[in-house]
Amino acid sequence: MFPEYDVIVVGAGHSGCEAAVAAANMGSRVLLATMNMTTIAQMSCNPAMGGVAKGQIVREIDALGGYSGIVTDHTMVQFRMLNRSKGPAMWSPRAQSDRLLFAQKWRSMLEQNPNIDFWQEMVTGLVVKDGRVKGVRTGMGLEIPAKAVVLTNGTFLNGIIHIGEKQFGGGRAGEKAAKGITEQLVELGFEAGRMKTGTPPRVDGRTLNWDAMEVQPGDENPGKFSYTDTPKLEKQLPCHITYTSPEVHEILRTGFDRSPMFNGRIQGLGPRYCPSIEDKIDRFADKDRHQLFVEPEGWDTVEIYVNGFSSSLPEDVQYKALRTVPGFENMKMFRPGYAIEYDFFPPTQLKTTLETHLIKNLFFAGQINGTTGYEEAGCQGLMAGINAHLAVKEEEPFILKRSEAYIGVLIDDLVNKGTKEPYRMFTSRAEYRILLRQDNADLRLTPLAHKLGMNGLEERLERVRRKEDAARDIEKFFREYSVEPEQLNRYLEEQGTAPINQKVKLHGILLRPQIDIPALRRLVPGVDIFLQAYEPEFVELAEINMKYEGYIGREREQVEKMNRLEAVRLSDSFDYQQLHALSKEARDKLTKIKPRTIGQASRISGVSPADISVLLVHMGR
Numbered sequence: 001m002f003p004e005y006d007v008i009v010v011g012a013g014h015s016g017c018e019a020a021v022a023a024a025n026m027g028s029r030v031l032l033a034t035m036n037m038t039t040i041a042q043m044s045c046n047p048a049m050g051g052v053a054k055g056q057i058v059r060e061i062d063a064l065g066g067y068s069g070i071v072t073d074h075t076m077v078q079f080r081m082l083n084r085s086k087g088p089a090m091w092s093p094r095a096q097s098d099r100l101l102f103a104q105k106w107r108s109m110l111e112q113n114p115n116i117d118f119w120q121e122m123v124t125g126l127v128v129k130d131g132r133v134k135g136v137r138t139g140m141g142l143e144i145p146a147k148a149v150v151l152t153n154g155t156f157l158n159g160i161i162h163i164g165e166k167q168f169g170g171g172r173a174g175e176k177a178a179k180g181i182t183e184q185l186v187e188l189g190f191e192a193g194r195m196k197t198g199t200p201p202r203v204d205g206r207t208l209n210w211d212a213m214e215v216q217p218g219d220e221n222p223g224k225f226s227y228t229d230t231p232k233l234e235k236q237l238p239c240h241i242t243y244t245s246p247e248v249h250e251i252l253r254t255g256f257d258r259s260p261m262f263n264g265r266i267q268g269l270g271p272r273y274c275p276s277i278e279d280k281i282d283r284f285a286d287k288d289r290h291q292l293f294v295e296p297e298g299w300d301t302v303e304i305y306v307n308g309f310s311s312s313l314p315e316d317v318q319y320k321a322l323r324t325v326p327g328f329e330n331m332k333m334f335r336p337g338y339a340i341e342y343d344f345f346p347p348t349q350l351k352t353t354l355e356t357h358l359i360k361n362l363f364f365a366g367q368i369n370g371t372t373g374y375e376e377a378g379c380q381g382l383m384a385g386i387n388a389h390l391a392v393k394e395e396e397p398f399i400l401k402r403s404e405a406y407i408g409v410l411i412d413d414l415v416n417k418g419t420k421e422p423y424r425m426f427t428s429r430a431e432y433r434i435l436l437r438q439d440n441a442d443l444r445l446t447p448l449a450h451k452l453g454m455n456g457l458e459e460r461l462e463r464v465r466r467k468e469d470a471a472r473d474i475e476k477f478f479r480e481y482s483v484e485p486e487q488l489n490r491y492l493e494e495q496g497t498a499p500i501n502q503k504v505k506l507h508g509i510l511l512r513p514q515i516d517i518p519a520l521r522r523l524v525p526g527v528d529i530f531l532q533a534y535e536p537e538f539v540e541l542a543e544i545n546m547k548y549e550g551y552i553g554r555e556r557e558q559v560e561k562m563n564r565l566e567a568v569r570l571s572d573s574f575d576y577q578q579l580h581a582l583s584k585e586a587r588d589k590l591t592k593i594k595p596r597t598i599g600q601a602s603r604i605s606g607v608s609p610a611d612i613s614v615l616l617v618h619m620g621r
């Protein structure tokens with residue numbers, strides 16, 4: 001009935017969709033197995049993509065040939081560039097999406113790929129022989145053969161939904177949990193754990209008093225995520241902001257004794273950086289209010305997502321508390337918030353390719369690895385799909401360094417440090433964030449993806465070359481073009497910066513923090529005439545390169561030093577237990593994680609600089 005597939009992807013959330021597309025566009029024959037074809041790429045939580053550090057990840061996915069950015073551009077209802085008041089390393093794109101259109105667009109793009117087949121049924125186990133995965137087993141007892149398998153089960157592995165004192169099995173509201181896979185993996189020797197996440201109530205926008213809330217509009221000139229020719233957003237829907245109050249908090253506290261989080265029924269740890277409303281009240285008792293973002297679910301629906309009010313309290317408590325929030329006095333609820341507890345597998349059991357140490361050609365991606373967020377899931381799926389294809393073809397794996405991408409930082413953190421709570425990406429996790437900006441993801445990664453053989457990147461690569469050439473031309477112009485004092489001095493004094501006494505090069509003026517290229521275009525006609533030939537994106541890249549060249553140079557020097565350690569390879573068969581000069585903890589951690597390089601070994605929690613010195617001496621370095 002079934003051919004032998006190159007890659008089977010289990011689960012069709014954000015991670016599974018990117019995994020399927022990546023492997024298929026590399027040339028693999030792929031089967032995407034899901035319990036429900038109508039929920040492919042569903043936005044289970046908030047209808048938004050991107051945000052701080054997460055927006056950079058979406059840009060990186062796009063630069064590598066993934067589809068998350070393209071789908072978002074086609075379906076967004078609002079776009080904002082966050083942190084514009086800070087340096088460019090912090091600028092982060094974020095978009096509100098139409099939830100229904102987002103899933104429809106993903107499914108349409110998947111169905112247009114001739115290398116992807118679909119199967120709707122629960123996968124209950126793996127076919128494993130001689131330490132190698134050979135396929136999957138379904139609930140109907142079917143065996144589907146494959147050379148590699150990528151598990152992207154999200155929150156479905158033995159998922160339990162909690163609402164107050166009620167609990168029932170499920171991987172998402174209205175969908176059943178997945179059974180069998182955890183038990184088999186544990187039997188095969190894997191370590192499993194439990195985590196939890198939550199989601200807020202959905203409410204009827206027709207019953208809200210919008211005038212009582214603050215309006216949060218999109219950017220006046222909205223950007224986009226993809227480096228391809230996706231449509232520009234012409235009209236936008238506003239979001240709104242409102243706040244809880246001491247009265248709201250008191251109502252919520254009346255339900256704490258029935259809360260699964262406080263009475264101990266939920267054992268898994270929840271996300272530290274996106275806590276439930278009851279968790280916020282408990283942990284930040286000194287705060288008399290918390291911000292709520294009131295977000296539309298799409299163009300043609302009245303359903304509203306109450307971001308910041310994630311809860312597993314009894315539904316009557318949620319309802320009563322929400323009706324005390326300004327603007328929500330007459331609110332009607334579509335469904336209450338809930339918490340979901342699910343199985344995950346500590347990611348220290350993985351290689352940096354996301355292949356498991358225990359079973360060859362078996363890959364884990366997404367929330368099964370202890371992460372949270374669509375973006376974190378999507379980029380893992382992309383990398384697992386690429387590496388599953390490469391493993392099947394017996395080619396060298398594709399691994400991104402920490403200096404090359406936020407994706408590299410995320411996977412390196414997971415594999416070397418593990419996580420005991422849902423992992424979320426932040427700009428602060430990246431040592432080289434001035435190099436890993438959202439504006440240059442295509443320059444960093446598209447040439448790598450093209451070299452790998454990712455299908456359909458020829459036009460992207462040509463645009464990367466034009467962008468690089470344009471930035472060089474613009475920088476050359478600024479270093480050579482001179483301006484007179486009378487052209488600039490009045491403006492310089494208005495900005496509180498010293499006037500010039502003689503003719504100077506534009507480059508020196510631009511380095512002043514008070515001055516930017518838009519101002520120089522207004523003041524110096526020759527600048528505007530020259531720059532009209534270039535896309536705004538190219539001009540912005542050149543400006544960042546010039547303004548931050550000192551910082552960029554220093555980070556590149558640090559990267560070169562680290563790369564020397566990355567160049568020292570370690571064998572999987574290296575017997576660390578025989579190297580008694582290493583600390584006991586280092587021997588145990590190195591044996592478990594099996595780092596590929598000295599650089600990776602240096603980032604493992606519990607491996608000290610002294611241990612690295614011992615390894616280098618042992619290897620004659």
